[in-house]
Amino acid sequence: MEWLQELQGIVGEPNVKTSRAQLAAYSYDATAGFQSAPDAVVSPASTEEIAEIMKLCGRFKKPLVPRGSGTNLAAGTVPTQGGIVLLFNRMNKILELDMANLCVTVQPGVITADLATFVESNGLFYPPDPSSMKISTIGGNVSENSGGLRGLKYGVTKDYVMALTAVLPNGQTIQTGGKLAKDVAGYDLKSLLVGAEGTLGVVTEITLKLIPLPRTQKTGIAYFTSLEAAGATVSEIIAAKIIPATLEFMDRGTMDAVEQFMNLGLPEDAEAMLLMEQDGDEDAVERDVNQMIALARANGATLTAVARSTEEAQRLKAGRRAALSALSRKRPTTILEDATVPRSELAKMVRAIEQIAKRNQVEIHTFGHAGDGNLHPTCLTDSRDLEEMARVEQAFAEIFEAAIDLGGTITGEHGVGEMKSPYLEWKIGPQGIELMKVLKQAIDPDNICNPGKLFAKSTKPRVVLHYG
Amino acid sequence: MEWLQELQGIVGEPNVKTSRAQLAAYSYDATAGFQSAPDAVVSPASTEEIAEIMKLCGRFKKPLVPRGSGTNLAAGTVPTQGGIVLLFNRMNKILELDMANLCVTVQPGVITADLATFVESNGLFYPPDPSSMKISTIGGNVSENSGGLRGLKYGVTKDYVMALTAVLPNGQTIQTGGKLAKDVAGYDLKSLLVGAEGTLGVVTEITLKLIPLPRTQKTGIAYFTSLEAAGATVSEIIAAKIIPATLEFMDRGTMDAVEQFMNLGLPEDAEAMLLMEQDGDEDAVERDVNQMIALARANGATLTAVARSTEEAQRLKAGRRAALSALSRKRPTTILEDATVPRSELAKMVRAIEQIAKRNQVEIHTFGHAGDGNLHPTCLTDSRDLEEMARVEQAFAEIFEAAIDLGGTITGEHGVGEMKSPYLEWKIGPQGIELMKVLKQAIDPDNICNPGKLFAKSTKPRVVLHYG
Numbered sequence: 064m065e066w067l068q069e070l071q072g073i074v075g076e077p078n079v080k081t082s083r084a085q086l087a088a089y090s091y092d093a094t095a096g097f098q099s100a101p102d103a104v105v106s107p108a109s110t111e112e113i114a115e116i117m118k119l120c121g122r123f124k125k126p127l128v129p130r131g132s133g134t135n136l137a138a139g140t141v142p143t144q145g146g147i148v149l150l151f152n153r154m155n156k157i158l159e160l161d162m163a164n165l166c167v168t169v170q171p172g173v174i175t176a177d178l179a180t181f182v183e184s185n186g187l188f189y190p191p192d193p194s195s196m197k198i199s200t201i202g203g204n205v206s207e208n209s210g211g212l213r214g215l216k217y218g219v220t221k222d223y224v225m226a227l228t229a230v231l232p233n234g235q236t237i238q239t240g241g242k243l244a245k246d247v248a249g250y251d252l253k254s255l256l257v258g259a260e261g262t263l264g265v266v267t268e269i270t271l272k273l274i275p276l277p278r279t280q281k282t283g284i285a286y287f288t289s290l291e292a293a294g295a296t297v298s299e300i301i302a303a304k305i306i307p308a309t310l311e312f313m314d315r316g317t318m319d320a321v322e323q324f325m326n327l328g329l330p331e332d333a334e335a336m337l338l339m340e341q342d343g344d345e346d347a348v349e350r351d352v353n354q355m356i357a358l359a360r361a362n363g364a365t366l367t368a369v370a371r372s373t374e375e376a377q378r379l380k381a382g383r384r385a386a387l388s389a390l391s392r393k394r395p396t397t398i399l400e401d402a403t404v405p406r407s408e409l410a411k412m413v414r415a416i417e418q419i420a421k422r423n424q425v426e427i428h429t430f431g432h433a434g435d436g437n438l439h440p441t442c443l444t445d446s447r448d449l450e451e452m453a454r455v456e457q458a459f460a461e462i463f464e465a466a467i468d469l470g471g472t473i474t475g476e477h478g479v480g481e482m483k484s485p486y487l488e489w490k491i492g493p494q495g496i497e498l499m500k501v502l503k504q505a506i507d508p509d510n511i512c513n514p515g516k517l518f519a520k521s522t523k524p525r526v527v528l529h530y531g
Numbered sequence: 532m533e534w535l536q537e538l539q540g541i542v543g544e545p546n547v548k549t550s551r552a553q554l555a556a557y558s559y560d561a562t563a564g565f566q567s568a569p570d571a572v573v574s575p576a577s578t579e580e581i582a583e584i585m586k587l588c589g590r591f592k593k594p595l596v597p598r599g600s601g602t603n604l605a606a607g608t609v610p611t612q613g614g615i616v617l618l619f620n621r622m623n624k625i626l627e628l629d630m631a632n633l634c635v636t637v638q639p640g641v642i643t644a645d646l647a648t649f650v651e652s653n654g655l656f657y658p659p660d661p662s663s664m665k666i667s668t669i670g671g672n673v674s675e676n677s678g679g680l681r682g683l684k685y686g687v688t689k690d691y692v693m694a695l696t697a698v699l700p701n702g703q704t705i706q707t708g709g710k711l712a713k714d715v716a717g718y719d720l721k722s723l724l725v726g727a728e729g730t731l732g733v734v735t736e737i738t739l740k741l742i743p744l745p746r747t748q749k750t751g752i753a754y755f756t757s758l759e760a761a762g763a764t765v766s767e768i769i770a771a772k773i774i775p776a777t778l779e780f781m782d783r784g785t786m787d788a789v790e791q792f793m794n795l796g797l798p799e800d801a802e803a804m805l806l807m808e809q810d811g812d813e814d815a816v817e818r819d820v821n822q823m824i825a826l827a828r829a830n831g832a833t834l835t836a837v838a839r840s841t842e843e844a845q846r847l848k849a850g851r852r853a854a855l856s857a858l859s860r861k862r863p864t865t866i867l868e869d870a871t872v873p874r875s876e877l878a879k880m881v882r883a884i885e886q887i888a889k890r891n892q893v894e895i896h897t898f899g900h901a902g903d904g905n906l907h908p909t910c911l912t913d914s915r916d917l918e919e920m921a922r923v924e925q926a927f928a929e930i931f932e933a934a935i936d937l938g939g940t941i942t943g944e945h946g947v948g949e950m951k952s953p954y955l956e957w958k959i960g961p962q963g964i965e966l967m968k969v970l971k972q973a974i975d976p977d978n979i980c981n982p983g984k985l986f987a988k989s990t991k992p993r994v995v996l997h998y999g
Contacts, residue, residue, distance in 0.1 A: 161875075162770060163766055163769065163873075163874070164873045164875050165769060186772060207715065210713045210715075214712050215712050218712075221719070231966065235965070237959070237962045237963050237966060238960065239959065241873070241940060242873040242938055243872075243873060243938075243943070244682050244686075244874070244903035244943075245682050245687055245904075245940075245943035245944050246871065246942075247675065247940075247943065247946050247947070248941055248942050248947060248955055248958040249955055249958075249985055250723060250726070250727055250731075250967050250985075251676075251689070251719075251723060251725065252959075252966060252967070254689075255718060255719060255722070255723055257719065258719055259718055263718075274774065275772035275773075275774065276772075301631065301632075301633060302630060302631065304655075304743035304744075306742065306743065344814065346812065346814055347812045403711055405632045405709070405711060406631070406632060406712070407629075407632050435711075435713050436712065436713075437712070437713045470710055470711075471709065472711055472713075472714040472715075472716045473716055474714075474716050475711065475713035476715060477715070479715070479716060479717060487716055487717055490714075490717075491705070491716060491717055491720075492705065494699070494703040494704065495707065495717065498699065498703075499717050499718050499720070501973045501974060502970065502973060502974075504973070505970060505972070506970075517717055517718075
């Protein structure tokens with residue numbers, strides 16, 4: 064095949080995989096229910112090689128699907144229309160740490176946690192911390208605009224991207240941004256590429272802003288016998304003008320699963336848990352954590368604790384950290400969603416999820432980032448049971464509808480991918496879809512870059528929710 | 532004229548101005564050397580009226596030029612191709628302060644300083660503080676992605692825009708974003724519109740993120756007998772992991788002008804001044820300001836002071852505040868630029884500006900935001916002297932070239948407008964220009980929205996600098 068020979072010519076034969084086993088390995092990501100084999104898997108070594116691959120894809124009309132570590136939860140990295148999967152395993156270097164301008168320049172294949180550890184060893188801090196960070200790549204984080212636990216206080220990936228090099232669908236390479244706190248030279252191309260899920264080009268080099276590492280951090284925890292009490296505590300923390308570093312939530316079902324898994328001795332009567340962390344200067348951290356715990360108690364928290372050491376903090380955090388693993392053990396298929404609402408609507412949203420699960424007779428438990436309203440309703444199911452899966456799909460449609468009704472969004476940090484594309488219009492309206500299609504068509508007229516993602520063949524009809 | 536009658540029909544006759552005097556009043560902004568009268572000036576009252584005006588402009592191929600208070604410094608709000616100037620004087624309301632989600636929703640015509648005062652009276656903080664904030668509108672700030680003194684620590688306007696309503700060139704209205712800390716539902720349309728200088732549509736409603744008001748702030752000042760000592764101090768402040776709220780700079784020439792204007796008793800031997808502010812919790816603020824002053828002294832600062840009261844702080848800040856007014860008094864025409872470099876290159880850039888001014892025999896003094904590398908080389912000249920103006924233009928071309936050479940940008944916070952459009956390619960390259968043109972053409976195929984801005988008929992040839 065001509066295209067394959069050319070591809071081998073660009074990157075060298077050992078860097079193109081086409082065996083059945085290898086194609087199968089890249090036929091899925093972390094999303095249940097999506098699988099499709101690519102025609103080839105390629106590992107380029109440079110921006111220049113990626114530009115050549117892009118031109119080749121343009122000539123042969125081959126889809127190009129960039130992939131980090133495949134932790135995507137919306138089928139964003141499944142090559143659903145075949146084509147070439149682009150890996151960054153040979154572009155995984157930290158290129159420069161600039162201590163004078165507090166930034167780091169990396170290739171896309173660097174593992175997020177490795178970057179975090181590296182900059183922390185230099186007294187600096189890269190705050191975005193998606194739960195997949197031990198596996199995920201920075202390139203994937205940039206393409207998905209990944210969030211994490213620290214979103215409320217520190218923002219998300221896009222807030223740290225200072226400069227990008229990217230290869231466009233026309234084969235041209237652009238540099239956008241710079242080591243600059245301020246730059247208004249034309250349209251914000253950088254923000255357009257961040258979170259575009261690889262549909263507008265391939266990001267090949269990234270400069271990330273760093274900040275000084277906080278001097279100290281402190282962890283507290285509170286258990287509540289009602290969801291509403293936990294929700295009120297979240298609201299009152301914000302009203303007290305405290306912006307915690309993290310403010311994490313687990314519901315009853317998630318805690319049950321964690322307790323079965325880990326025997327941490329979580330209180331049996333708790334309906335909700337809040338894990339609170341603050342970082343910064345010692346006095347302020349002490350004051351904020353104490354005040355958050357006091358607000359929890361005033362709202363009827365039955366049990367509270369503040370960690371007095373790093374080890375104690377690790378113990379308090381262990382339950383929340385294990386939430387997804389603990390839930391995943393219970394049924395063959397786990398579907399983790401990320402409907403997000405204004406933080407004032409947290410308790411309402413969790414209640415809505417409970418009712419939706421009950422009505423559709425599916426098992427959904429919720430944990431997530433209470434501080435920024437980013438919830439992870441997690442469905443435990445079995446993808447082989449088509450009848451149950453239909454109910455699961457209906458339940459998630461209702462969850463997205465509820466999030467939109469409350470002023471929220473269908474995805475806070477996972478992306479749209481192919482899985483959520485039939486719901487995108489619910490959030491951004493037909494005018495928003497039209498504008499996004501105009502952009503995609505203008506930049507990628509042949510639909511080479513990650514086709515089938517973001518834009519659905521048809522939008523799902525909206526569901527009507529029956530509250531109360 | 533049919534279009535005029537229709538326009539009057541949309542907004543009511545009293546809200547359309549067409550007298551010669553009125554058209555003359557909107558024929559220029561704060562940029563020297565640009566003037567062109569519009570065909571009409573219109574004051575709509577709602578998003579719906581703006582959508583109707585946009586459709587009218589589309590049918591009659593009339594340029595539509597949105598304008599806040601006309602403080603633009605790059606001719607971004609001059610109707611250089613005629614058409615309709617769109618004012619927001621009837622859309623100037625603060626619509627909602629949401630204390631639970633820490634955000635405020637406003638119409639574009641709200642004056643920036645009024646918004647800041649309003650939210651501060653509620654214990655909240657809107658950090659972006661462009662120098663024009665007493666006159667400028669939030670809508671103008673959003674369209675220009677305005678910066679200010681607090682850019683390094685707090686970011687710029689785009690970092691605070693949570694949601695926008697905008698009317699697109701096709702007459703459709705979109706809502707993008709939400710009261711959400713996390714939202715990855717499709718392309719970041721919000722960031723595309725922020726800083727687009729009105730060339731992709733008209734922003735008609737804005738939701739801005741707020742943060743808790745810092746508990747305290749403290750101001751220090753240091754004078755240096757060499758520019759390099761001031762530059763080294765800036766670098767060492769950052770290297771010490773201090774991120775000051777503001778870190779302002781004035782050169783010798785600016786201080787001379789301020790002293791002539793105000794008789795503050797500034798030291799006569801000083802080559803450079805740094806004004807340092809920190810805000811936050813009391814202990815941390817105290818520590819940071821003391822450490823910054825200590826670093827200044829270690830670098831040979833000849834005079835330092837720390838304000839012990841708000842009044843003293845005001846006195847220390849008075850000189851920097853008066854910089855532009857003091858300089859403007861000296862010659863008939865003042866041209867204020869905003870070349871920006873990585874902060875590590877500050878001293879090099881100021882030296883380059885000095886040499887460029889000397890070589891071209893023009894008077895340029897520099898002040899600006901040292902913390903984020905955003906300098907304001909300010910040329911004192913006379914726009915009636917064409918021979919001198921040619922030298923001024925050459926000097927600024929060389930300044931832009933120097934900024935680019937040092938990894939910087941042609942504009943940190945003022946925008947490109949029409950004035951800097953011939954230099955945009957220097958920053959973003961021909962591929963960047965091509966991509967921006969593709970976006971503009973796709974969204975505004977008839978070039979209705981603020982035509983002639985961003986994209987120049989031709990790019991200036993790059994100049995070659997002779998250093999040393």
